[in-house]
Amino acid sequence: QVQLVESGGGLVQAGGSLRLSCAASGRTFSSSAMGWFRQAPGKEREFVAAISWNGGSTGYADSVKGRFTISRDNAKNTVYLQMNSLKPEDTAVYYCNGDRRVRYSDYANSNFGSWGQGTQVTVSS
Numbered sequence: 001q002v003q004l005v006e007s008g009g010g011l012v013q014a015g016g017s018l019r020l021s022c023a024a025s026g027r028t029f030s031s032s033a034m035g036w037f038r039q040a041p042g043k044e045r046e047f048v049a050a051i052s053w054n055g056g057s058t059g060y061a062d063s064v065k066g067r068f069t070i071s072r073d074n075a076k077n078t079v080y081l082q083m084n085s086l087k088p089e090d091t092a093v094y095y096c097n098g099d100r101r102v103r104y105s106d107y108a109n110s111n112f113g114s115w116g117q118g119t120q121v122t123v124s125s
Contacts, residue, residue, distance in 0.1 A: 002026025004096050009119030012086055020081040020119060022096035030074040032100035035107040036081045038092035038121075048094070049081060050107035057104055064090075086123045093118040 008020040022034070035050035049060045049070040058070050067086075072079040079096055095118040102110050 002029055002032070002098065004098075004116045006094060006096055006116060006119040009094060009121045011122045011124065014087055014123055014125050016086050016123070017082070017084045018086065018121060020083065020094055020096075020121075022079045022081075024077045024079070024098075026077075028100055029077045029098070032098040033102060033104035033107065034070075034072060034079045034096060034098040035104070035110075036070060036079075036094060036096050038090075038094045039118075040092040043092075045095070047108040050104040051079065052104040053100075059105055059107070061108065083121070086121075088123045088125045091121060091123050093120050 003025040005023045008018060010018060012018055031053055033050060033052050036048040037045050038048050039045040047061050048064055049068055051058045051070045051072055055072045067084050069082040095115050097112045
């Protein structure tokens with residue numbers, strides 16, 4: 001299926017910003033909603049944000065609303081996550097994933113069978 005590579009993570013102080021990128025190699029990327037997820041050590045993976053296949057609709061976890069923005073560029077087969085006003089509790093490995101059978105509004109309650117490498121985001125206080 002689709003192969004995904006996340007990048008853009010790093011170390012940032014609280015209040016700072018980062019932009020994550022997710023590059024897809026699969027041929028069905030442009031027809032699939034996409035989501036960002038994160039997992040901290042010892043914690044379950046959690047939903048962060050999702051975007052519809054054409055970028056017309058988005059959804060966010062309550063914890064990141066007003067701070068994070070998801071977007072996509074189907075011509076580049078890439079989805080982005082702009083993260084502003086970062087907090088230490090945002091520290092986690094961030095992953096992207098998608099399933100053309102799942103609507104963007106259902107990503108918060110969806111499970112995926114496989115995950116990529118992810119990109120580490122560390123926010124210091």
